[in-house]
Amino acid sequence: MSERRAEDGWIEWAGGEQPVADEVLLEVVLKNGMQYEEYSDEIRWSTRNDRDVAAYRVVSA
Numbered sequence: 487m488s489e490r491r492a493e494d495g496w497i498e499w500a501g502g503e504q505p506v507a508d509e510v511l512l513e514v515v516l517k518n519g520m521q522y523e524e525y526s527d528e529i530r531w532s533t534r535n536d537r538d539v540a541a542y543r544v545v546s547a
Contacts, residue, residue, distance in 0.1 A: 490515065495543035501533035511545040 490496035496515075499505070506512070508527035515521045518536040523545055532538045 490541050496541045497543060498541050499531075499533075499539045502531075504529075504531045505542075506544070512542045513545050514542045515540050 490498075497505070504526060506526045508525075510526040511523060512526055512529065513521065513523050514529060516537055517540045520537075529539060529542075530537075
């Protein structure tokens, strides 16, 4: 994946509560580098291992 940049809409994730409302389509990058699209309420918002979210951005409709 190319470098994630804030001006491209990427938000680094440091953990905590789900950062967006339910049913928002997001593009996420996991700590292990895997990238995919998923709805916010289907994502595991944890910071325990390399399969957790490292960054996300909202997918435009």
